[in-house]
Structure formats: structure tokens, C-alpha cells
Amino acid sequence: MKTWQAALSIFDVPSPVLQPSGCREPAIPWWAKSLSVQYDGPMLRLNRLFLPGLSVAASLLAQTPATLENDQVRVLTAHDQPHVKHALHEHKLNRVMVYLTAGEQDIVTQDGKKTTLKFKAGDVKWSPSTGMHTSEVTSADPVTIIELEVKKPGDASKSAAIALDPLKVSPSVYKLEFENAQVRVMRVKFPAHGSVPEHEHALNRVVVYLTDQDSKLTTPDGKVEESKHKAGQVSWGGPTKHKEENVLDTPVEVIVVEFKS
Numbered sequence: 001m002k003t004w005q006a007a008l009s010i011f012d013v014p015s016p017v018l019q020p021s022g023c024r025e026p027a028i029p030w031w032a033k034s035l036s037v038q039y040d041g042p043m044l045r046l047n048r049l050f051l052p053g054l055s056v057a058a059s060l061l062a063q064t065p066a067t068l069e070n071d072q073v074r075v076l077t078a079h080d081q082p083h084v085k086h087a088l089h090e091h092k093l094n095r096v097m098v099y100l101t102a103g104e105q106d107i108v109t110q111d112g113k114k115t116t117l118k119f120k121a122g123d124v125k126w127s128p129s130t131g132m133h134t135s136e137v138t139s140a141d142p143v144t145i146i147e148l149e150v151k152k153p154g155d156a157s158k159s160a161a162i163a164l165d166p167l168k169v170s171p172s173v174y175k176l177e178f179e180n181a182q183v184r185v186m187r188v189k190f191p192a193h194g195s196v197p198e199h200e201h202a203l204n205r206v207v208v209y210l211t212d213q214d215s216k217l218t219t220p221d222g223k224v225e226e227s228k229h230k231a232g233q234v235s236w237g238g239p240t241k242h243k244e245e246n247v248l249d250t251p252v253e254v255i256v257v258e259f260k261s
Contacts, residue, residue, distance in 0.1 A: 067146075067234050072259045073206060074149040075234050080105075082143075085136040091149075095127040096183060096257050098146040098208045100232055103139040122210050124177050124185055124255050146208050146234060152261035154181035160258055164200035164241065177255070184258040190215070190246035200241040203258040207235045210253040218243040 068075040082103075088110065099119040107115045110132040119125065137143050166174040167186065173196050177185040184203070190196075198220065209229045217225045219242050229235060246252045 068206065068236055070236070072151055072204060072261055073257075074151065075206060076147045076149070077232075078143075078145045078147055080135075080137050080143045080145065082137045082140055085134055088132045088134055090132050091127070091130050093149040093151060094129050094182060095150065096148040096185060097125045097127050098148070098210075098255050099123045099125075100144040100146065100210070101141065103137055103141065103143040105143070106136050106138050107133050108135075109133045122253065124187070126178060126180065126183075126185075144232070146232075148206060148257055150182050150259065150261075152182075152259070154183075154260040156181075158203060158260040160184050160202050160260075162200055162202050164198065166196065166199040166201070169199040170196040174256075182260055184260070186256045186258075188252075188254045188256055190244070190252040192249050192251055193246060194251075195245040196243065198241065198243050200239075201237065201258070202239055203260065204239070205237050205256055205258045207237060208255040208257070209233050209235075210255065211251065212248070213252045213254065214246070214248050215252070216245045216247055218245075 066074050067077055100121060102120045104119075105117045107117065107130075109130075116138070117125075166188075167176055173188060173190060173194065175187045175189070177187050179185065207229075209231055211231050213227065213229045215227045217227055219225075219240070227235075
């Protein structure tokens, strides 16, 4: 037995296992509480085990804590290193994937079927719940993905098709990416100092910012609010009616995911 394995066995510590993006993690064991192990919400990120006279590094997928979570969605940011094959896992929830960087990824099912995903920075895709599979980034650089796990089935009574739907009010700024029973996903591109007249968001939504954003929002009663975010951030919003204006000298691009639950 190797030295580090023997040291771990004293504490009944299992060997580090690579955890894939978006996987549910086991309950926190006693040894993780007593050693220097960092848990990010429900996602495990095992950084380093400090044993007397021994430091064992665990090479795991870096994943931040849930950026946002409520009864409709859990939002995670995954940082996936290239050429690291992750263990068999499954995703029990349908997801919206927003790719902040370009890359390629191989998905291999338990029966050996391989699918290669190719994506550009800013792409958004629907990812249905899957059976057991492995995943590996095959492009040269690390990949960062915003993952939105959709918790609830769609409600047929919920609709965004209203008179002041932004797709109707400002079709040059708001573009439909895709829609299904659970979500409606739009890409929004404001030119520098561009604006959208009064429109209404009828559903709860998550906004993913692909660029820096600084906007002025004006509600029907004349109240003005500032909305300011950095590229890569996300925000949550409920039903509302307002005008929007980009106050920056540069274009703004965001992805809006509306939930039909």
C-alpha cells in the first residue's frame, strides 16, 4: 500500500474521487468535519486533507456554492478543467446551460455511446435529465458554465404571451432562444445607450449577464432604479413592468430564463 493510502486508511478516509459538474453529493462524513475540507453548499469541493506530516491534494472539479437557489431553480457555476474525465454520474433535473467560454466536451453513456458538445462563449442550451455517464472537456482551455437546474414541471396555466411581452414590444432587442414546457429562454442585446419602451415580465426569471451591465429601470409610477452587474453574475427577478435603458457606452448582452412553474 502506498504511503498516502496507508495514512488515509488510519482515519477510514476513502481515496479522493473526482466529482462531476451538477452532481448531488453524499452526506458530510465525520472525517471531513475534523479535517480541512471545504464544502460549498450541497456541492463538495475537497481542496486539501491535512494529516500529521502529510498533505494530500485532491484534484476535483472546482465549483462555487449555489449562486442562487429557491423552490424553482438552483444556479451553479462550474469551472471544468480540460482533459479530466469525471466519474460516472447522472443529472436528475433538466437544466439550462449558459456557456461563458468556448470549448468541446465528450459525454459518454454507461453503454459507451459518445456525444460531443461544441459551444461558443455566450451559447445557451437545454440539457435534459440524463442517465449515468462520464464527461470530459476535450478542448485546450478550461470551461466555465452557468448551470440552471429546473426544479419544477411546467404549469400550463402560466404564460408569458401577454400584450406587453418584450418579444413583441422590442423584437430587435429581445430574441427567443428556445421554449418548452418548463422555461422560456431569451437573448437580450442592448446597443450602447439603447432602450426598450414599457414592457412586462409575467414570470419569475433568472438573468445571466454575458457582459457588464448598468441599466436604468423606470416603473409605471415613475420610480427609477439602477440595475448593475458584472459579466458572469446572475440575478433573480419576479413579475414586473418597466422601461429599460442601457446607460453604458458599450453594448449589453444577457440571457433571460423564465420559469413556467
